[in-house]
Amino acid sequence: MEKDFPIFQVMDQNGNIVSEEHKNLVTEERVKKFYSEMVRIRTLDRKSISLQRQGRIGTYAPFEGQEASQVGTALALEGEDWMFPTYRDHGAAMVFGHSLRNILLFWNGRNEGCVPPDGKKIFPPAIPIATQIPHAAGAAFAEKQKGTKNAAICYFGDGATSEGDFHEGLNFASVFKSPVVYFCQNNQFAISVPISKQMNSATIAQKALAYDIPGVRIDGNDIFAVFAETEKALKRARNGEGPTLIEAMTWRYGSHTTADDASKYRDQGESALKRLETDPLLRLERWLKNEGLYDEAWVKEIEEQAAAEIDAAVQEMEKFPKADPAVIFDYVFEKPTWTIEKQKREYLELIGGEV
Amino acid sequence: MKTAVQTKTLTLVQAITDGLDTMLSESKEVILLGEDIGKNGGVFRATDGLQEKYGEDRVIDTPLSEAGFVGAAIGMAVNGFRPVVEIQFLGFIYPAYEQIMTHASRLRMRTLGHYTVPMVIRAPYGAGVRAPEIHCDSTESLFTHMPGMKVVCPSNAYDAKGLMIAAIEDPDPVLFLEPMRSYRSSRGEVPEGKYTVEIGKGKKLTEGDDVTVIAWGAMVPVAMKAAEDMKQKGINCEVLDLRTLYPIDKDLVIESVQKTGRTVIVHEAHATGGTGSDLISLINDEAFLYQKAPAERVTGYDTPVPYFGFEDHYLPTPKRVAAAIEKVMKF
Ligand SMILES: Cc1ncc(C[n+]2csc(CCOP(=O)(O)OP(=O)(O)O)c2C)c(N)n1
Numbered sequence: 001m002e003k004d005f006p007i008f009q010v011m012d013q014n015g016n017i018v019s020e021e022h023k024n025l026v027t028e029e030r031v032k033k034f035y036s037e038m039v040r041i042r043t044l045d046r047k048s049i050s051l052q053r054q055g056r057i058g059t060y061a062p063f064e065g066q067e068a069s070q071v072g073t074a075l076a077l078e079g080e081d082w083m084f085p086t087y088r089d090h091g092a093a094m095v096f097g098h099s100l101r102n103i104l105l106f107w108n109g110r111n112e113g114c115v116p117p118d119g120k121k122i123f124p125p126a127i128p129i130a131t132q133i134p135h136a137a138g139a140a141f142a143e144k145q146k147g148t149k150n151a152a153i154c155y156f157g158d159g160a161t162s163e164g165d166f167h168e169g170l171n172f173a174s175v176f177k178s179p180v181v182y183f184c185q186n187n188q189f190a191i192s193v194p195i196s197k198q199m200n201s202a203t204i205a206q207k208a209l210a211y212d213i214p215g216v217r218i219d220g221n222d223i224f225a226v227f228a229e230t231e232k233a234l235k236r237a238r239n240g241e242g243p244t245l246i247e248a249m250t251w252r253y254g255s256h257t258t259a260d261d262a263s264k265y266r267d268q269g270e271s272a273l274k275r276l277e278t279d280p281l282l283r284l285e286r287w288l289k290n291e292g293l294y295d296e297a298w299v300k301e302i303e304e305q306a307a308a309e310i311d312a313a314v315q316e317m318e319k320f321p322k323a324d325p326a327v328i329f330d331y332v333f334e335k336p337t338w339t340i341e342k343q344k345r346e347y348l349e350l351i352g353g354e355v
Numbered sequence: 356m357k358t359a360v361q362t363k364t365l366t367l368v369q370a371i372t373d374g375l376d377t378m379l380s381e382s383k384e385v386i387l388l389g390e391d392i393g394k395n396g397g398v399f400r401a402t403d404g405l406q407e408k409y410g411e412d413r414v415i416d417t418p419l420s421e422a423g424f425v426g427a428a429i430g431m432a433v434n435g436f437r438p439v440v441e442i443q444f445l446g447f448i449y450p451a452y453e454q455i456m457t458h459a460s461r462l463r464m465r466t467l468g469h470y471t472v473p474m475v476i477r478a479p480y481g482a483g484v485r486a487p488e489i490h491c492d493s494t495e496s497l498f499t500h501m502p503g504m505k506v507v508c509p510s511n512a513y514d515a516k517g518l519m520i521a522a523i524e525d526p527d528p529v530l531f532l533e534p535m536r537s538y539r540s541s542r543g544e545v546p547e548g549k550y551t552v553e554i555g556k557g558k559k560l561t562e563g564d565d566v567t568v569i570a571w572g573a574m575v576p577v578a579m580k581a582a583e584d585m586k587q588k589g590i591n592c593e594v595l596d597l598r599t600l601y602p603i604d605k606d607l608v609i610e611s612v613q614k615t616g617r618t619v620i621v622h623e624a625h626a627t628g629g630t631g632s633d634l635i636s637l638i639n640d641e642a643f644l645y646q647k648a649p650a651e652r653v654t655g656y657d658t659p660v661p662y663f664g665f666e667d668h669y670l671p672t673p674k675r676v677a678a679a680i681e682k683v684m685k686f
Contacts (some may be wrong), residue, residue: 058487108664109485109488109666110662111661128450129419129447130419159418162420163419163450164420164422164423175424191415192393192395199416264394264395323668325665328658328669329658338655350678
């Protein structure tokens with residue numbers, strides 16, 4: 001099966017273009033755009049880990065290593081498309097235009113974190129695994145019913161493909177030709193469980209065969225491969241040709257979340273090596289160097305810009321008004337039920353406005 | 356001559372590990388399944404070291420599929436094993452809900468006892484540990500509503516091990532709720548080897564004749580703190596740790612309420628349809644005329660368990676419990 005689903009690459013890990021067909025895609029301008037967006041989200045990721053260590057946010061799910069998958073997909077979307085992220089895809093959400101302050105508020109245990117900016121169709125991050133897969137099938141189907149050309153992208157991990165919701169969602173999308181791109185970031189671990197224990201199939205892409213939809217396997221650290229395949233799948237979706245399953249082979253360097261310890265379940269040397277060999281940012285750096293276009297001052301500048309942008313968002317997050325208990329009561333229904341009203345009244349009376 | 360029972364000092368989560376270890380060593384029929392329970396020893400380390408000791412065939416890392424491994428465990432249970440499955444957090448049990456509601460809890464009845472499901476489902480639950488959303492649900496009533504399943508919830512290390520062993524030996528499915536907030540917050544003396552705490556029996560923690568305060572799991576320390584604060588006001592609470600939510604220890608509850616005439620129930624779950632409602636019905640059925648005040652409930656609210664930025668507003672506190680105790684005293 002593996003040979004039927006070869007890993008598609010545009011740029012190899014040394015920064016060489018290996019797909020003639022996509023040569024035109026790789027321009028200095030594009031490389032720089034991809035690179036600077038990856039720097040932005042990597043900076044957010046590292047900052048978030050340090051905020052968690054300082055107790056300034058709660059448990060956090062890092063994505064370092066997966067930047068190409070997240071940036072490449074997000075940049076392929078149109079503004080009116082839908083995004084269905086998981087708890088590890090806030091990099092993609094940020095690139096698609098989510099508010100940085102709100103992303104940080106999410107990790108600080110606030111509902112505001114689930115609210116996208118006006119006009120942006122970004123679903124709250126899926127916490128229970130695979131549950132967003134049917135949602136994306138439905139939202140995309142609704143776009144089709146409404147006669148728009150909008151599509152949806154739905155992210156999930158390798159572990160998610162074991163849940164019933166994965167199969168039910170793909171089947172629905174396939175039957176109803178929902179304009180949706182199913183994008184699996186195969187980082188090869190579901191917490192501690194390696195892919196070899198997750199499934200007996202050689203690839204995730206091949207699962208598309210069961211639903212008679214295209215399934216492709218790509219190098220998820222090659223942002224050009226990610227961008228090109230996502231764009232292609234989105235085009236199919238907009239043309240009424242239905243869903244696509246993309247399996248992007250990638251890696252998370254760190255632990256599953258700040259609450260676990262990856263050294264318990266895998267050889268850290270392997271991660272360290274990936275950092276040197278297959279890192280998505282290094283690959284673009286290598287291309288720039290090969291072309292004699294690498295500019296240290298420019299890299300420094302975008303790094304500083306990213307840091308400043310994120311520091312400002314952290315400040316906004318920390319200056320955000322304290323949690324108002326009314327919020328938990330006021331949004332359960334459009335109009336609160338008497339039970340909720342009574343509970344709210346009694347509680348606010350008891351605390352007298354303070355906790 | 357009586358030999359003293361050897362004990363060790365364990366946290367609640369270590370006592371669970373000890374209970375699982377005891378049963379794995381006792382019988383080859385006992386087998387553990389779940390996500391990340393093997394090499395990683397579970398995200399809370401409840402199964403730490405057990406795969407090393409008993410092998411990958413008995414402590415099994417499953418694919419990420421609650422319906423899959425709970426359903427498979429039902430199949431193993433009808434076929435000679437005693438599976439203990441771990442749901443990583445109670446909030447992630449819902450994909451397996453169908454299996455639990457339509458099969459685990461009624462297979463015995465459907466087949467007139469021909470097939471039975473001696474299975475334990477372990478699930479950490481509850482808020483107060485700053486976990487992300489949905490990791491903090493305490494939706495125990497979803498499982499007490501469907502008969503056929505026992506539901507237990509220890510509040511301390513001794514009970515945790517004893518109830519775990521009793522649950523594994525129980526011929527019926529048992530949902531074993533583990534209060535995350537209490538996993539490591541205190542230690543207790545736990546006997547070595549095998550002993551059981553009877554399912555269906557609660558425990559009186561303090562003697563008092565003014566108010567009966569009923570709690571379980573992570574709410575027990577909250578109830579105890581409130582009871583202690585009340586002492587200074589001359590109010591003596593009788594605190595009961597319910598320990599089993601289905602079936603409820605009727606005798607313990609009724610005897611206490613008949614003595615005190617006042618009841619405060621503390622639970623973290625939502626008020627509507629919560630176990631507190633069942634307790635009040637029970638008290639009305641069995642001790643109506645003994646009551647000096649209507650029973651009070653201090654519960655989580657009828658809102659989804661909020662994100663941790665709001666969880667202190669959601670969770671019952673000693674202050675809220677104290678207010679309820681004063682209310683029933685003043686009635
Ligand atoms: C239904 C459900 N079960 C269990 C969990 C706990 N859990 C959170 S993430 C995770 C692993 C997910 O792995 P994968 O789908 O590969 O995504 P990744 O985290 O690697 O991005 C598990 C088991 C959950 N969130 N939802």
